[in-house]
Amino acid sequence: MELSGALAIQGGQMALVLALAPLLTGFIRKAKARLVRRHGPAVIQPYRDLWRLMRKEVVLAESSSWLFRGAPYLIFAATWVAAALVPTFATGLMFSWSADLIAIIALLGAARFFLALAGMDVGTSFGGIGSSREVMIASIAEPAMLMVIFSLALMAGSTQLSTIAGYMLSSNVGLRVTLALALVALIMVAIAENARIPVDNPATHLELTMVHEAMVLEYSGRHLAVIELASSLKLLLYASLIGCVFVPWGLAPAGASWQAHLVGIAAYVGKLALAGALLAVFETAIAKMRVFRAPAFLSAAFMMGILGVLLLFVSRGGLQ
C-alpha cells in the first residue's frame, strides 16, 4: 500500500507538471496582454499550439544532422526528469533520493547543452548567435544557482530537495539574511534561465534580439512542439522550486492523507497563479536589457549568492 501510494504520488506529480506547464505559459501571456489593455490569446492557447505543431510536417534544413533530429527528445527528457523531482504538492517523492538539487540543476544544464548544440547544427549565423549568447548567460547563471543551492543546503543540512522543503516547513528556520539573499539571487537566475525579460524576450521576432529563440529558429512541426513543451516545463520547474523552498506552506509531508494531498495541489495551483501574475507584472514593468548588460545583472546575483554562503560560513552556528 505504501509503495503504491508513493508511486501514485510520484507518477501524479509527473503527469501534473506536464499538464500544467502550457497552462502556466498561457496564463502569463494572458496576464501580460491584460496589463497592456489587450484581450490576449486564450489561456488554453498553448495546448492548441502544441496540437497544431504536432500535426504539421517537419521541415529540416539541408545541412542538419541526426543530432538536430534527436536533440528535442533528449532536451524534453532531461527537463521532465528534473521537473518530476521538484516537490510540487508533496514532499515525500519516491525517487527524490536518486537526484538531489545539484543533479536537478545539472540535468537542466544537460538540456541546455543539447539545445546549444542543436543551434550550432544547421550552420547559419542565427544559431550561432543564440548558442554563443546562451552559453555566456549560462556561464554566470549556473554558478549563481549553485551558490543559492549551497546556501540552502548548508542551512538545511542536506542537498535533497525534499529534505530542504521539509526544513523550510519546520519551525526552526527563522528569518535569515542568507534566505533573503538566496531568494533575490534565485529570482534573478530564474528570469535569466527561462529567457524572460529583462534578459531575453520570449515573444520577439527580431533575430538580433534573440537568445533562446535563435537556437530553435530552424525547428518546426513536432520537434518544435517538444521543445516548446520543454521550455514551459522549465518555467514551471523554476516556479515550483521557488514555491517549494520559499513558500512551502501547503506541501503535504510524507505519508499524509489524501485530503492533505488535495490541499497541497490546490495550494500549488495557487502558488503558480501568483508566480505567473508577478512575473507578468514584472515583465510588463521593465524593458529588456542590452545583451551585454545581462552579465552584469547575473554577476550581481552571483555576488549575492557568494555573500549568502559567506555569511553562513562565518555567522552563527546551528549549521548541521
Place this chain on the structure above:
Amino acid sequence: MIDGLSFDIAHLLAGALVLISLLMLYQDRLTALINVFAAQAVTLALSVAWQACVQGAPHLYITAAITLALKAIVIPLALHRIIKILGIHRELDQAVGVGPTMLAGVALVALALVVMLGVTSSGGDRIAREDLAFALSVVLLGLLMMVTRRNAVGLVVGFMSLENGLVLAATGARGMPLVVEISVAFSVLIAFIVIGVFLFRIRERFETVDVAALDQFRGDRG
C-alpha cells in the same frame, strides 16, 4: 520565541540594508541610484522603528520619523530636481565597471565581518556583533561608492549612505540620545544645502560636475 523572532527581524532588516547598499553599487543611472537610496532610507527607518519597539526607547521613533521624512522623501525629491535642472539625469555614472565594483563590495562585507567578529570576540551575543558588522559594511560600501562614482551627485549619495550606516550602528548598540540625533540630522541637512549650492556654482563656472574634469582646475597646478 518572540525574543528569537525579534532578533531575527532586526537582523533581517540590517541584512536588507547591506543588500540595498550592494544594489546601489550596481546602479549606474542617477535616477535609479536616488530611488534605491530612498529605499535604503525607508529600510533604515523601519529598522530604527523596530529597535525603538524592541528596546522600549520612544525617542528612537522620532529618529525613525526624521530619517523617513528627510532621507526618504525630502532629500531624494530634492536630488531628483537638482539632476533634472542640471540636465544630467540620463547620464551613466560608473567610473569602474560593475563587475569589479560588486566584487570589491562583497570583499568589503567579508572584511567587515572578519574585523567585527574578531575584534568583539569577547563580549556580547552573536547577533548583536553581526549587526555591528553589517553596519560597518554599510559604511564601507558607502565609502566605496564615493570612490567609484564619476559624478558629484553620486558622491553625495555615497556620503549619505555612509551616514545611514553610522545611524544603524548607533541605534543597534543602544546609544543614540535624541539630542545627538537631531543635531546630526540638522548638520546633514545643512551639509546637503551647502553641497547643493556648490553643485550649482560648480556647474555655472565649469559647465560640468564631472569629478575627473574638475581635477584639472585645482589651484596648486601651475
Place this chain on the structure above:
Amino acid sequence: MNALDVLLIAAAALLALVPLALAMGQSPAGRWVIYGGSLAICGGALASALWALRRAASWDAVLPLGLPWIGARFHLDPLASAFAVVVSLGGALSSFYALGYGRHEEEPARVLPFYPAFLAAMSLVVLAADAFSFLVAWELMSLSSWGLVMARHREAGNARASFVYLVMASFGAFSLLLCFGLLAGPGGAYAFAQIRAHPPGPATAALALALAILGAGSKAGLVPLHVWLPLAHPAAPSHVSALMSGVMTKVAVYAFARIVFDLAGPPAWWWAVAVLVLGAITAVMGVLQALMQHDLKRLLAYHTVENIGIVFIGLGLALAFRAAAMPLAAALALTAALFHVFNHSLFKSLLFFGSGAVLTATGERDMDHLGGLIRGMPKTALAFLVGCIAISALPPLNGFVSEWLTFQAILLSPQLGWWALKLAVPVVGAMLALSAALAAACFVKAYGVTFLGRPRTPAAEAAREVDGFSLAAMFALAGLCVCAGVLPGFVIDALSPVAHGLVGGRMPEQASQAWLTIVPIGEARSSYNGLLVLAFIAASAGLCALAIHAFASRQARRAPAWDCGTPSASPMTQYTATSFAQPIRRVFGAYVFAAREQVEMPPPGDLSPARFEATVHDPIWEGLYAPLAAAVALAAQRLNRLQFLTIRAYLGLVFLALVGLLLVLALWN
C-alpha cells in the same frame, strides 16, 4: 610472484621493446610489434594493478640497481595501485589506438623507440619507493616525452614547444630533487620508508610542500607553471598527447599526493589554503584560456589545466579536513579528487583520440577550417560527443559524479575552524562552479564548430571515417565513461583503501546501497543514483518519442536553411570558434586577458573587406615568464664578460675565491 613483481616485469618488458623499436623503426611491421607489444604488456599490468587494488595490501621489492648502499626500492600500496591502474589503462588504450593511427605517422622511427620508454617510466615513477629511483624514472619520463614532442620537428612551433618543455621539466625535477633532499635530512636516508619513519619539523615540511608544488605542480600543470603544457601536448602525436594529458599529469598528481600526504608528515592547516587557492585559480584560468583557443588540441590541453585545478581543489580540501581531524570528510574529498583523476584520464584520452581522428581524416587541427564532420565521420562524432558530455560534468556520465562528490566535500567545510579557510572555501566553491559552467560552454564550442554546421574547407568536406582500431579505442573509452557514471559505487569502494591509507578515514561502503546509489556521507544528507537517472532519461525520451509517433504527423522534408531573405551559400558565414567565444571573451576576457576587439569597416559603397582584430594577452606569460627570460638573458650577457678577462683578472678571481673560502672557514670556527 605477487602484483608488484608482475608490474616490475611489465616495466622491464616495455624497456626491452626500446632496442627492438630502434631496430624495426623503419619497417611497417615495427608499428604492429611495438604497439601490439605495449598493448599486451599494459593489459597484463592493468589486470595485476586491479587485482592489487582489490586486495588492498602492500608489497615491497628491492632490486640491486642504482646506488650500491640503497639499491632500488619499489613499493606497491593502494595509492600506487590506483595510479598504476590509471597508467596501464591509458597505456593500453593508447597503444590500441596507435595500432590504427600510427599508420599515418610520417617518421615512425622518431616515435616508436620513445613510446615504450615513456610507458615504462610512468609505471616506474608510481612504483618507486626511494628518492633515487623516483627521480631517475621521473627524468626518464620527461626525456622520453620530450623525444615524442620533438617527433615532428619540421612543423613550425614544435621546436620551441619542446624547448620550453625541457626547461620547465628540468626546473620541476630540480625542485623535486631539493624536496627529497630536504625530506631525507642530513643523514641521507633516501628510502621512502625511512623518510616516513622520521617526519620533518614544521618549517622543513612547509618548504617541502612549496618545493613539491613547484616540482609536481609544474608537471601537472598548476598555474603559473602550466605554460609548457599547451605548447607541448598538442605538438606530440595524438596518442602521445592523450598519454601526456591523461596519464602523465596524473603521475604528477601522484607525486604530489605521495609527498604531501605521505612523506611530509601531518599537515598544517594553512597548507590547505595554499593548495585550494592555487587549484581554484588554475581551474578558472585554464578554462578561460581554453575558450580563447581555436586550435582543437590546444583547447584540450588548456582544458587539462582546468581539470588538474579541480583535482587540486579536492586535494586541498582533503588536507584541510585532515588537519582538522575529520577523517570521514577527508576521505570524501580525497576520493572525489582521485575519482576525478580517473575520470579525466578517461575522457581526455577519448577527446584527444577524437582530435587525432579528425587530424587524420582532414589534416587540420584548426577548428575554423573544419565543420560538418558529423556527416562524414558519424561514429567518431558520436564518441566525441560522449566525451564532451562527460567532460562538461553532465549527468548521468562520470564527470558529474566526481564534481558532485567535490561539491559535497565543500558543503562539509563550515565545520573547519580557521578563519582563512572559512573565507577561502566559499570563494573556491564559487570558482569551481564557474569553471564547470565555462567548461560546458567550451565544449559546446569545440563540438559545434568542429563537427556540426557546414564544412568550411574542402578538406573538411572530404573527411571520411577512420580505421577500426581508432574507433574501437574511442568507443571503449566512451563505454567506460558511461559505466563509471552509472556504477560509481564500485569506483568509490575501490578507492576506499587508498583514502584509508592516506588520511585515515573511509567512506561508507557503497556496494551495499540499494539500487546502486552512492551515499557519500549519510542517507539523510545526500545521495545520487546514476543508473536511475540514466534509466529515467531513457524512459522519458522513449515515452516522448512513442507519443510523438502515435499522435503526430510523421512527415519530414528537406529545405534550405532560414536565411532571412539573403541566401548565403558560403559556409564562412557560420560562426567560427573565435566568434562563438566573443560574448565570453568580452565579459571575462576584458579583465583577465586585456582582450580588445577592433573593427575597421569600409565606408558604404566600398567593396573592400572589413577587418576584425581580436587581441588576447596571456597575463602569466607576459607578467612572469617574459620578464624572467629577459632577466636571464641580461644576466647571461653580463656574465659573458667573464669570457674575455685578462690573465691577471683570472688570477685575481682565483685568489679572491681562495681568500673568501678561508675567511668563511675562520668565521665558522
